[in-house]
Amino acid sequence: MGSDLFGSYAESSCAALIVASISSFGVNHDLTAMMYPLLVSSVGILVCLLTTLFATDFFEIKTVKEIEPALKRQLIISTALMTVGIALVTWVSLPSSFTIFNFGTQKVVKNWQLFLCVAVGSWAGLIIGFVTEYYTSNAYSPVQDVAD
Numbered sequence: 001m002g003s004d005l006f007g008s009y010a011e012s013s014c015a016a017l018i019v020a021s022i023s024s025f026g027v028n029h030d031l032t033a034m035m036y037p038l039l040v041s042s043v044g045i046l047v048c049l050l051t052t053l054f055a056t057d058f059f060e061i062k063t064v065k066e067i068e069p070a071l072k073r074q075l076i077i078s079t080a081l082m083t084v085g086i087a088l089v090t091w092v093s094l095p096s097s098f099t100i101f102n103f104g105t106q107k108v109v110k111n112w113q114l115f116l117c118v119a120v121g122s123w124a125g126l127i128i129g130f131v132t133e134y135y136t137s138n139a140y141s142p143v144q145d146v147a148d
Contacts (some may be wrong), residue, residue, distance in 0.1 A: 013037050022101050036093055040118060043085035051078040068139075072130075079126045083119050090115040 016037035051074050055061060061070050094111040101107075135142050 009041075013041060019100065036089070036114075039089045039093055040086060043089055044082060047078050047081045047085055050081065075126060075129065079122050082122055086118050086122070087115055090118075 017034070020034045020036060054074055054077055055070050059070060059073070061067055090111050094114065097108055097110050099106045099108055134140050137143060138147070
């Protein structure tokens with residue numbers, strides 16, 4: 001279970017490292033900026049560990065009915081914390097602007113644009129998860145209508 005998620009994660013990390021290697025980071029051998037995709041993943045691990053505390057220590061789950069709301073709360077909290085973590089990593093590890101090679105031409109990219117891409121991707125994943133749950137969970141009307 002979850003091997004497809006790990007595959008997607010590994011592929012996107014490798015793709016981000018390849019893009020970084022053909023940017024001005026790779027040409028200048030700027031190790032900190034080259035490690036940006038790995039730093040984002042590292043922040044994700046820390047956020048995951050911190051978010052686990054919300055289910056185990058801060059908001060203890062006492063009944064089965066509390067599991068689903070607790071998981072949703074954890075997803076929202078982790079996405080918010082990850083957004084803050086991504087912002088910190090972006091402003092600490094990246095210069096204010098850098099270049100990437102775009103099919104033979106150089107394109108100037110600002111660090112806030114990179115932050116925006118990663119943050120929008122995180123929040124879009126959360127929204128996609130909630131929409132998917134609405135249309136596939138037996139707790140909501142689309143599945144109940146099909147069952148009836």
